[in-house]
Amino acid sequence: DMMRYTCDTPLMQVQDPDASSRFGALGKILPSVSERLDDLKDFFESAVLDVFPDILPENDSRLALLDCEYFRLSAEKYYKEFVRKVFRENGGVCYWHTQEFKHGDMQNYLYNIKLMDRIDEMIYSRQFEIREGNTLFRIENMEILEFVIKYFLRELVGGALFFGKRPFMIVYNYDLSLPVLTESVDDQAYYRELARASGLYFR
Secondary structure, eight states: OOOOOOOOOOOEEEGGGGGGSHHHHHHTOOOGGGHHHHHHTTTSSSEEEEESSOOOTTTTTGGGGGHHHHOOOOOOOOOOOOOOOHHHHHOEEEEEOOOOOTSOOOOHHHHHHTOOOHHHHHHHHHHHHGOOOEEEEEEEEHHHHHHHHHHHHHTOOEEEEETTTEEEEEESSTTTEEEEEEESSSHHHHHHHHHHHHTTEEE
């Protein structure tokens, strides 16, 4: 990516909450996907984006890695590489549905920024300018997208991301395991290859 010669902290764009109804079959579920994920697996192709190719059995020694901060932080670069590819494939646009900024919870905000890198703290704080009553945002900036995926992984922000050109959805979850949905087997296969090329797996 080219260096941006600017001092302006990037800002998302507020969207009408009903806009998701115009996103197509997969996009329509964006506001409710986090609560309905298990039910929706019958209607869309689903997988889990992960650093491990398979579900780890209870006695697998690699489970301990999920409690290792160094391992978790070092894994972030693979997820960021993946979402960069997805973002470019979808024309540099995606949508984030989140309750994160809805209620202006200052206590939660102050807790989160203590755990963020300084540049991310600036990005997070900037978004609060448009938070009140809004839950759907349009992202056209790679830094904001990387912020979202990074803090999905650190379990500090939630919600779901939707990419509309080649429909794809990433849903917040725990332990570096992010549920993903597509409308077709072909799209799932395409994104699986992007994940594999980024050092990740669809399981």
